[in-house]
Amino acid sequence: MSTTLECIAQWITRQRWYAGKGHEPRLRILSHESVPSDDPDARVSVLLVMDDEGNIPTLYQVPIVERSSVQPAQHAYLIGQNDEGDYIFDGPHDEAYPRALLALLAPDLAREVTVTRSTVLSGEQSNTSIIFEIDGTPSIICKVFRALHHGDNPDVTLQAALSAAGSTAVPRFVGEMHGEWDDVGRPNGRASGHLAFAQEFLAGAEDGWKVALRFAAEGSDFTELARSLGEQTARVHSGLASVMPTTEATDDAIAGFGVSWARRLRLAIQEVPALLDSRDDIAAVYETARTGTWPLLQRIHGDFHLGQALLVPERGWVLVDFEGEPLRPMNERDRPDVALRDVAGMLRSFDYAAGATPGNPTEWAEACREAFTAGYLAESGVDIETFRPLLDAFELDKAVYEAIYEARNRPDWLAIPLRGIEHLLAARTARLGA
Template structure:
């Protein structure tokens, strides 16, 4: 009982634990041997609105690491987070089919919110990064599916994919009695990178031109869209899919109108633009990034952009993230991200800075290989939907930031 209590208490304190709005109620759904003599515990938290399954590998050691100690056994050994135990981390990498003969060390990256990332040194230099998914879902994680096919296609806009590991666990809700999903995957580690948000924010704050970077980013996004269209399923949008998108737009608009008076004042104009977009020809639906913004792109020194984190919107069910979607949704997300960088940077003439970035990104995307044709009305509707969602978030969490999405709504309407 002490082990269960200590494990539950430790999990509830981790940054990747997603149930901080409720008191957890954990039970061990499964426990199985893991590399390096570790044990992978699958913990189900039944207390939230939806049950959540957590991936918690543990190892017993004599000498505890500086962080990650879960409990101490009666005989004085320490139960620790196995991501800090080299025998487990290197063994897991080997299980993914990666050659570990030249691996000389591993370490956990700090700052992760929902997963755990482990960096491996090869011949003394960081070369591989493994993302361990902490919450498990039935089906292959979209991050794995998309990065694998892009890497296999030779795309220069994603890190090279090396391998992944899967697991199976009991699931009485399925006819087969079990579910299976992705534990994690390994890919190329890119030293010296900075994320696009940090770079754009510095440029916006100082009023420096960012249009060359925005153009390169437009080319990268178009290239990824083209490669995904070639490699994975695409389809024409059926009437029921258009109706579902329209319902989602209007549901968010109704929530925003009820909570943000400025959105309510613009409701009729926004709804009219939605109606126009729903009447226009749509591009084929395909796999996309799904949650694209400046924080999801990495600038490689003298190496251009890499796009990462293809898991899609974190709040959408995993099965929905794999459904073919509208490529302009990614474009809209990046346009809104430029607006946020300009506003948060608060440099000289922030609005003009953001507008120049949007124009450069769009013009480059539209003329780059792989680009999907952008219908202006549909793109405006997607930008509006994103800004409407942002207005809800800001009104609830950061009221001082509410002018940012409201300015985006006015710009799209004009």
């Protein structure tokens, strides 16, 4: 038997959300908070565990349930047995923790309803989502953040603000939970951030990426759905601009975008030598955008693609996962940005749907791109000719990022962003020559 921390150290390396792949964890507990439970046989608590191994220490949230015995069906989520003889279970998979969590997130709701069952959503990489059945019907989904960061999580703040304003373009917000922990790097020695939040569960919702892949494989017309997704995206941008701060694109801010584009291009050329011949043309696009007209900066989705949109029966498109790019520090994700970054992300996603489909139906992708853009422009009133250089720059930057990612992780997919870059540059040359 081992201490609870030793049990977690052996278990954590097998979890998909553990970021320290390739090294043995060096853990210490920053916080161990007991959580009230209605199960007399369970002791529920939440541990905040720092892994000091690796280049950057990472803080993890580990909810646990301790029990005096283990049933055969519980072995799949057993963390271990500690020195006291207690069996330790991963909290989200044990019914005691989800009920306790809902009572903390939405105490009034928890008193009014009966949670008949909870299940963990499979396939997630960085967080853990729990679906709550109320009186036998899946009704609420709660996201438990595993890797914690100082500062408010935009996945919570943006969706909560839109929901409070009455938007149906995001799931209805239910509740949120903050936490605090010691941090010697903060001026007051303490850090804080979101631990979890809950929102309505959208029954029958289909992942936009899977829907698009099905349409592409069948050669079916996706343009009506693409256009409505563009319209919904514009409504979300308008809603965010109305409930969150906006700011002028200052010279310093614009220079910052330019530095980011140039840095990413340099890295891409090092890792994808095939881009060397296009370097000057790409840099020219960035320079044209940098010296052109810029809109107000505002809060945006930040990591927008087909997988972040759900197609809900009798409701249409609903946007989710506003957490931003996972690799960006949390303090950068809450900065005002350019709404066209989201547009560019979705345009690239249509190219990816075609590239992932046998036969690479480029005409299908182009029709989707045009329909999405038309829907966005019609709803937003943006003058695309005024901001075309900026959209080109963001789409190129996204494709350059994709080239780096594919070269590192999926070399067989590298042709998708390389074709995208070639197409974007050719289309710009054709417009300039017109």
